[in-house]
């Protein structure tokens with residue numbers, strides 16, 4: 001690692017690709033001869049307009065986003081989407097949610113402010129350590145949408161199969177898996193992702209929404225910023241956007257295209273996750289609390305035989321230059337977040353350290 005950087009296993013904000021950071025650093029004083037940095041630039045300037053348009057075009061290319069979807073860049077982080085989604089999408093008064101952990105759990109009480117929310121399935125019975133069998137769930141016909149959190153950042157689970165919603169729009173929180181593997185956008189009504197997990201600097205959320213779901217008949221008291229139509233009508237430039245995040249995320253989109261797109265990211269991410277899970281499987285000291293079939297490639301919770309030893313291990317890792325490996329308080333143990341930007345060498349170095357640590361701890 002260059003510049004004294006370390007392997008940072010944070011769940012978010014998280015690592016960005018080093019070549020992208022280098023490009024940004026080179027452009028920070030004077031972007032393409034404009035005489036200013038992107039941080040200092042009017043969002044109404046031609047030079048910024050081009051940055052925004054290119055970012056959207058590259059994201060469309062990466063995900064193969066059809067023309068009947070809008071791509072929106074919205075501020076307010078992931079949490080704002082917990083409210084914007086029900087405010088904009090509940091028409092008849094009912095929506096269905098799958099409860100699979102912390103982040104779907106945060107979305108549910110917010111949605112209840114706007115309508116009747118049916119919990120279609122839950123994995124609460126085993127502390128959200130698995131994804132319910134989606135082929136078994138009953139979906140009533142009168143729902144406005146079905147909501148999932150496709151990768152639960154804290155619990156380390158992911159949907160490898162999507163529920164068949166039989167025409168009801170599927171809404172997915174992809175924050176901690178966005179652009180980590182190919183995604184068939186046509187299966188969704190709305191996809192959203194806070195960018196600070198797998199893409200770029202905090203402060204922006206990407207929303208990909210099927211155009212027919214954008215309404216002009218919302219409650220007139222709806223704040224103008226919270227209507228998807230406002231953002232769609234103004235190419236996400238109704239007001240000053242998070243110019244810096246748009247720019248940095250655009251750089252990452254371009255970089256992912258250069259690497260070979262989402263098939264290639266999936267290959268790399270599977271390779272990295274396999275190294276880690278294979279280590280956990282053969283270990284007599286560390287273990288994964290997550291059902292094997294539902295394991296995330298992005299966030300990997302694991303634990304030692306006791307809480308005290310978990311903490312000792314986190315401290316030993318930190319002094320060896322592996323940071324942010326403490327598990328979330330609701331799950332305990334440790335957690336390695338190995339997003340797109342974590343190099344394979346980082347995962348190998350972590351596994352080598354843990355292997356040695358196990359020998360001395362047992």
Ligand SMILES: *Cc1c(COP(=O)(O)O)cnc(C)c1O
Pocket residue numbers: 012076077078079080103149151152153173174175176194197
């Ligand atoms: C981090 C996270 C959020 C919340 O994002 P904020 O930008 O902090 O509001 C929502 N969903 C998932 C899956 C996350 O990982």
